[in-house]
Amino acid sequence: MKRSFIREILESIDESTISFAGGLPNENLFPTKDLKKAANKVLDESKVFQYGLSNGIKSLREKIALEYTKEGFETSSDEILITTGSQQAMYIIAKYFESKDITIEEPSYLGAMNIFRLNHLNMNPIKLEYDGVVIDEFEKSFKANKLAYLIPDFQNPYTSTYSDEKREQIANLIKKYNGILIEDSPYTQLYFDKKTKSISSQIPNNSFHLGSFSKTLSPSLRIGWIRASKKLLDSLMIIKESIDLHSCGISQYILNEYLNDEIRYKNHLQTIRDDYKNKALFFCEMLDKYLPNFIYEKPKGGMFIYGRFENIDTFNLVQKCIKEKVVFVPGNQFYIDKKPNGEIRFNFTHSSFKEIEKGIKLIKNCI
Amino acid sequence: MKRSFIREILESIDESTISFAGGLPNENLFPTKDLKKAANKVLDESKVFQYGLSNGIKSLREKIALEYTKEGFETSSDEILITTGSQQAMYIIAKYFESKDITIEEPSYLGAMNIFRLNHLNMNPIKLEYDGVVIDEFEKSFKANKLAYLIPDFQNPYTSTYSDEKREQIANLIKKYNGILIEDSPYTQLYFDKKTKSISSQIPNNSFHLGSFSKTLSPSLRIGWIRASKKLLDSLMIIKESIDLHSCGISQYILNEYLNDEIRYKNHLQTIRDDYKNKALFFCEMLDKYLPNFIYEKPKGGMFIYGRFENIDTFNLVQKCIKEKVVFVPGNQFYIDKKPNGEIRFNFTHSSFKEIEKGIKLIKNCI
Numbered sequence: 001m002k003r004s005f006i007r008e009i010l011e012s013i014d015e016s017t018i019s020f021a022g023g024l025p026n027e028n029l030f031p032t033k034d035l036k037k038a039a040n041k042v043l044d045e046s047k048v049f050q051y052g053l054s055n056g057i058k059s060l061r062e063k064i065a066l067e068y069t070k071e072g073f074e075t076s077s078d079e080i081l082i083t084t085g086s087q088q089a090m091y092i093i094a095k096y097f098e099s100k101d102i103t104i105e106e107p108s109y110l111g112a113m114n115i116f117r118l119n120h121l122n123m124n125p126i127k128l129e130y131d132g133v134v135i136d137e138f139e140k141s142f143k144a145n146k147l148a149y150l151i152p153d154f155q156n157p158y159t160s161t162y163s164d165e166k167r168e169q170i171a172n173l174i175k176k177y178n179g180i181l182i183e184d185s186p187y188t189q190l191y192f193d194k195k196t197k198s199i200s201s202q203i204p205n206n207s208f209h210l211g212s213f214s215k216t217l218s219p220s221l222r223i224g225w226i227r228a229s230k231k232l233l234d235s236l237m238i239i240k241e242s243i244d245l246h247s248c249g250i251s252q253y254i255l256n257e258y259l260n261d262e263i264r265y266k267n268h269l270q271t272i273r274d275d276y277k278n279k280a281l282f283f284c285e286m287l288d289k290y291l292p293n294f295i296y297e298k299p300k301g302g303m304f305i306y307g308r309f310e311n312i313d314t315f316n317l318v319q320k321c322i323k324e325k326v327v328f329v330p331g332n333q334f335y336i337d338k339k340p341n342g343e344i345r346f347n348f349t350h351s352s353f354k355e356i357e358k359g360i361k362l363i364k365n366c367i
Numbered sequence: 368m369k370r371s372f373i374r375e376i377l378e379s380i381d382e383s384t385i386s387f388a389g390g391l392p393n394e395n396l397f398p399t400k401d402l403k404k405a406a407n408k409v410l411d412e413s414k415v416f417q418y419g420l421s422n423g424i425k426s427l428r429e430k431i432a433l434e435y436t437k438e439g440f441e442t443s444s445d446e447i448l449i450t451t452g453s454q455q456a457m458y459i460i461a462k463y464f465e466s467k468d469i470t471i472e473e474p475s476y477l478g479a480m481n482i483f484r485l486n487h488l489n490m491n492p493i494k495l496e497y498d499g500v501v502i503d504e505f506e507k508s509f510k511a512n513k514l515a516y517l518i519p520d521f522q523n524p525y526t527s528t529y530s531d532e533k534r535e536q537i538a539n540l541i542k543k544y545n546g547i548l549i550e551d552s553p554y555t556q557l558y559f560d561k562k563t564k565s566i567s568s569q570i571p572n573n574s575f576h577l578g579s580f581s582k583t584l585s586p587s588l589r590i591g592w593i594r595a596s597k598k599l600l601d602s603l604m605i606i607k608e609s610i611d612l613h614s615c616g617i618s619q620y621i622l623n624e625y626l627n628d629e630i631r632y633k634n635h636l637q638t639i640r641d642d643y644k645n646k647a648l649f650f651c652e653m654l655d656k657y658l659p660n661f662i663y664e665k666p667k668g669g670m671f672i673y674g675r676f677e678n679i680d681t682f683n684l685v686q687k688c689i690k691e692k693v694v695f696v697p698g699n700q701f702y703i704d705k706k707p708n709g710e711i712r713f714n715f716t717h718s719s720f721k722e723i724e725k726g727i728k729l730i731k732n733c734i
Contacts, residue, residue, distance in 0.1 A: 032416060046394040049588075084611040087610070091609055091610050091611070114605065118609050241481070242458055244452050248617070249589070251615050251618070
């Protein structure tokens with residue numbers, strides 16, 4: 001099995017290459033001062049440096065639970081499991097469902113597909129449209145395997161956001177067949193105008209809802225979580241423990257302290273949303289100007305733009321582009337069979353406005 | 368599969384119970400001030416908060432590699448993989464060897480046994496003596512499965528430390544059959560008088576050598592590592608990436624900064640060794656005084672004392688003891704079949720001198 005194309009690219013290119021490839025947040029927006037202040041407040045206590053609970057420190061779980069409850073999705077701290085990024089959340093759940101069949105969107109998140117392969121899950125892909133999966137196809141698949149992995153908000157890579165209708169239809173199907181939904185939601189807070197409502201909130205006992213602080217605060221903290229019924233979470237504990245005993249305590253305490261100032265965090269989130277929205281709009285403008293044959297839908301949030309050329313093999317194109325010092329992820333990477341196609345995923349959050357224009361021009365010259 | 372007895376106990380007892388059960392370091396010795404100082408030095412830079420390399424930050428890998436090289440075990444930074452505690456190191460390697468047969472010591476580390484079970488490895492246990500496994504039995508097993516998991520330094524739980532002769536014999540057998548040794552070494556730095564030499568240094572291309580900062584600096588950092596040939600490490604990368612992309616960056620940068628002052632770290636290690644040696648001696652004194660029928664060997668380092676009663680079922684005993692507010696781990700937990708026996712593992716690092724005496728008296732009263 002091969003490593004992720006994206007991770008390999010990220011580790012091989014140098015700083016002179018403009019990268020639309022990764023999913024890096026804009027590092028100029030990290031609240032470094034406030035996180036440092038939080039660190040200074042907590043790093044005196046010896047308990048911060050000792051072994052901790054496998055499911056994470058209680059006050060942090062309480063804060064995360066409260067956010068759900070405030071939005072009408074009642075949740076207690078026992079229904080939260082802190083994980084080492086939502087990547088680990090995915091891994092733990094996949095390990096739990098080892099060797100099972102699973103319904104996924106196509107295209108889908110590379111990292112999740114690698115996790116499923118590693119844990120011998122048999123993936124059944126369902127065509128994704130910009131407003132969610134095709135429902136009939138979903139039902140046919142889910143009826144058989146009773147397990148689905150979806151990214152309903154600003155999907156990676158496809159940028160699709162499920163319509164309210166499709167959310168309800170999916171929730172009803174999951175109830176009908178009494179199956180399980182793994183709802184991956186790392187981008188939910190990165191909406192441009194309107195917050196979406198999770199599918200899990202309609203099926204609290206039949207879902208794992210995954211969240212992360214990687215896109216909103218700092219990926220380096222490696223703090224994500226799973227929201228699920230206590231019964232479902234309990235069945236994951238032996239795996240969580242075996243993988244790393246518990247997630248980094250230093251990170252958890254710093255984060256917990258930072259989150260004590262709710263208004264500051266809310267303002268910070270708004271700053272990111274405004275910045276990313278501006279970046280996305282500018283990226284679209286540049287695409288329309290320099291690559292008018294690129295067909296795509298404007299994203300409503302998240303970190304990516306996804307679209308396609310009619311007659312270009314983008315896996316070939318990216319090899320040329322890398323030599324010209326610009327890189328993106330060719331869409332075939334997000335499919336199970338990896339057959340060449342004309343699709344591309346662009347990340348718009350990490351590059352400056354200047355780099356965006358320059359990078360898109362460089363791609364134009366490679367076509 | 369059940370969760371770890373130790374983790375469950377740690378999470379269920381209250382603060383009024385004297386615990387000889389866990390493997391908690393003495394938290395009074397955490398260098399909180401120096402770690403906080405290190406945090407203050409690094410938490411201004413935005414790169415500290417961004418995604419990082421899957422194998423860990425380079426300067427930290429270089430420092431760990433240098434320590435090996437200084438001791439005559441030549442190692443480069445490419446031969447180090449940073450993991451989320453050495454627990455994760457074990458998990459990654461076990462996942463890589465999924466469903467294989469493996470030679471292990473008996474008794475052995477509970478966490479590792481759980482990891483092996485979870486990854487469907489078939490464990491073949493070899494009787495452990497205080498100077499290492501019985502060599503003939505080891506050869507018979509290793510010849511067949513070519514994969515072994517050993518804790519040669521101050522073993523958990525047995526406290527055994529391999530003699531130089533046995534280390535050489537094991538290394539020769541691993542070469543002879545061209546197999547792989549997983550050498551787990553979290554306690555190596557906690558020697559009382561004499562540092563041991565790893566088996567891996569004699570077979571650098573046939574071994575994974577696992578280390579950790581959890582016992583020497585702080586478990587909350589969740590930073591451990593694997594030392595192996597680049598070829599072996601490369602084969603683990605897809606698993607490491609899938610599990611958590613990379614280990615906590617904040618921890619790595621703080622740790623890396625802390626380690627810049629080599630002399631301070633060396634002094635800190637000596638402080639721990641002195642403290643633990645005193646604690647161990649006192650614990651042995653109290654055992655001899657109050658529980659003269661407890662047969663054990665004085666440890667030469669590490670965090671535990673291991674021994675046995677002739678005619679007591681210690682799994683029954685611990686249930687009584689928990690009610691009297693003292694707890695230890697009954698030895699049967701460290702065996703594959705968990706048949707009741709008279710063995711006990713005591714942790715001596717976390718309790719105060721007063722608690723040690725009080726706790727042992729409480730146990731005496733339960734017998």
